[in-house]
Amino acid sequence: METTTIIRSIRHNLPLLIAVAAIVLHTSCSSSTAGNTAPPPQELPVVSITSKPVTVYSEFTASLQGKRDIEIRPQVDGNLEAIYVDEGAYVYKGQPLFKIDARPYTEQLNNANATLLSAKASLANALINVNKLAPLVQNNVISDVQLQSAKAAYDAAKANVEQAKAQVESAKINVGYTTITAPADGYIGTIPFKTGSLVVKSQADALTVLSENKEMHAYFTLSESDFINFKSRFEGATLQEKIKHLPEVELVLADNSTYPEKGKVELAEGQFSKTDGTISFRANFSNPNGLLRSGNTGKIRLPNTVTNSLLVPQEATFELQDKVFVYALTDSNKVVGKPVTVTGTSGNFYLVSGGIKAGDKIVYQGIDRLHDGVIIKPKTMPADSLFKTAAL
Known part of the structure; x- marks a missing residue:
């Protein structure tokens, strides 16, 4: 009795069971088919290689x-009495830099002036003698030899005056050298001497160096x-x-x-x-x-x-065994790694002379996910938008 009831129940629900089995079978087949289907190719940006004039730098x-690096040296010997500037200061032409004790040279100037006065007095006396003897010679009172001797003494006295004048000028120059001024506008360098140091003309070190x-x-x-x-x-x-x-x-x-x-x-x-x-x-x-x-x-x-140079973005390259490679795109959208010859750089671009040619397409980004033979879905990028970032 129970068996008959079960059979009747199965017969009554048979259409429903068939529908459920069909759904389960369809779902199983769909999952199996989905598991065996290859994923779609990845979409990556590509760019066409172009030739453009570019400026490269060596x-x-x-x-x-500086235009002139001038060593400042003493022209007279003496003790540094004052240093008017500091290291690194900017100075102007004629500005005082150092002061050397001028007292010895002032005394030399005073002596030279005194010698000049004495020489001028001797010259005046020699002229008096010449003027006194000249009429006596004309009147044959004395011989011409005495007049010539007086004229020679006058010429010697005149030469002594000129020599004394030269000594005065030399002494003035030495006094002037005690104040050392800037020969040009510029910056003062290191000053190895201090106030009170003895400086001489023959010393090895300059007082400082002025950079114009x-x-x-x-x-x-x-x-x-x-x-x-x-x-x-x-x-x-x-x-x-x-x-x-x-x-x-x-x-x-x-x-x-x-x-x-x-x-x-x-x-x-x-x-x-x-x-x-x-x-x-x-x-x-x-x-x-x-x-x-x-x-x-x-x-x-x-x-x-460079008038015609192939430009390759550095971002689109990778290095392998000291060579630079790009992934070139074939007609079937497969990528192939190609070595390129780099001759220089300009901004973020390589200048390439071999391995690829103008018009070839290369993968611009995502090259770390690629290998030879991979098929991609190319997304073409306009080259002009890339060149705006280059130093062309």
């Missing part, structure tokens, strides 16, 4: 010096290979003509900031150094605000415009 280490730095010279050197490259890049038959065609150069300071004034290369040394095989150049920079000082260091940036 950098050379430079040392700075309204204009600054930046000295930098080129190796032989750099020099050959330099000669091939700029117009002119001679080295001086090539220097005239050089564009203005930039100065990068020690903190990597760029000095606001641009400079001009003015001079090249005529020969290579025998010790290190380099040749020296000099660039001149205006220094109106005194920002630059003698002894500063920096880098000279020499610009060069």
Whole structure:
């Protein structure tokens, strides 16, 4: 009886059971199918390689010096009576810097003046003798020899006067040397002497060094290979003509900031150094605000415009075994790693001369998730938006 009831119940609910089984089977098949389906390709930005004129820079280490670094030395011996300036002070031409005890030289001047007065008195006496003897000779009272002797004494007295005048001028110069003034506008360097120190003309150390730095010279050197490259890049038959065609150069300071004034290369040394095989150049920079000082260091940036250069964003590259690679996009949207030849940099871009060509497409971002043969969904980026960030 119970078995008959169960069978009747199954027959009554059979359509429902069939529907449930169909749903379960469909769900199971759908899950299995979903598990075997490959994920869609990832969408990554790509950019087309283009050729554009670009300015690249060659950098050379430079040392700075004022237009004139003048050693201030004593011209007379004596004790330093006063020091009127401090180290690092800015001074003007003619401003007193040091005072040497002038008393010995003042006495020398007084003696020279006294000697001059005595010489002038002797000259006057010699002239009186000549004037007294001249009429006596004319009247044949005395011989002409006496007059000639008197004239010789007069000439000697006249020469003594001139010599005494020279001694006076020399003494005045020495007195003037006791006050040492600035020969030009500029900054005072280290002062190794103190008030009361004995200074002499022959001493090894200067009293100080005055740097005239309204204009600054930046000295930098080129190796032989750099020099050959330099000669091939700029117009002119001679080295001086090539220097005239050089564009203005930039100065990068020690903190990597760029000095606001641009400079001009003015001079090249005529020969290579025998010790290190380099040749020296000099660039001149205006220094109106005194920002630059003698002894500063920096880098000279020499610009060069390359008319046609392939530009590759550095962000789109990776390095492997000291080589630079990019992921190039094939026609089937597969990526292939290609090594490129880097010849320089400009801003955030590599300048490339080989490995890819203009018109090739490379992956711009997300390269850390790629390997050869991966298929991507490319999203083309306009190249112009990238070049706005480059120093072109």
